Amino acid sequence: MTTVECITALFCQVDTHMQDIPKHPHATLWPSEVVTLGLLHALKGVGNRAFYRWLTRDYRALFPHVPERTRLFRLFSTHHAWTSSPNNAPLLHCTGEVKVTGPCGLRQSPVLTL
Numbered sequence: 039m040t041t042v043e044c045i046t047a048l049f050c051q052v053d054t055h056m057q058d059i060p061k062h063p064h065a066t067l068w069p070s071e072v073v074t075l076g077l078l079h080a081l082k083g084v085g086n087r088a089f090y091r092w093l094t095r096d097y098r099a100l101f102p103h104v105p106e107r108t109r110l111f112r113l114f115s116t117h118h119a120w121t122s123s124p125n126n127a128p129l130l131h132c133t134g135e136v137k138v139t140g141p142c143g144l145r146q147s148p149v150l151t152l
Contacts, residue, residue: 045100049074056120066103067113073121075101076114086111 039047053070061068067075079089090107104110 042097042100045074045078045097048077049100052077059120066105067101069117069120071101071103072113072117075104075110076118076121079114 049070052074053068056070056073059069075093078093079086082089082092084092086107090110093101093104098104105113
């Protein structure tokens with residue numbers, strides 16, 4: 039499974055769990071995009087600048103409205119509660135693998151190596 043497929047599958051799972059949370063009228067990212075990017079940052083395990091460079095250099099097409107670096111990390115800090123919701127617990131319990139099932143049409147259990 040490619041990194042793009044892994045990111046897409048992760049986003050699909052997050053979006054399925056967060057479909058009831060509305061987007062703020064002035065926001066450029068949907069809540070599920072913020073959580074997906076936050077999870078990718080945690081899984082990638084690098085610093086803020088390195089993550090942002092990696093994201094914008096290689097995956098800007100997946101997240102075309104990603105804000106400026108410091109704004110993105112302020113969003114992570116502001117909305118960290120979205121990742122600790124009891125409804126998201128099964129999704130966010132990571133053990134080094136992303137189990138892909140559901141509406142994305144994929145059924146694999148790859149190790150996420152970004």
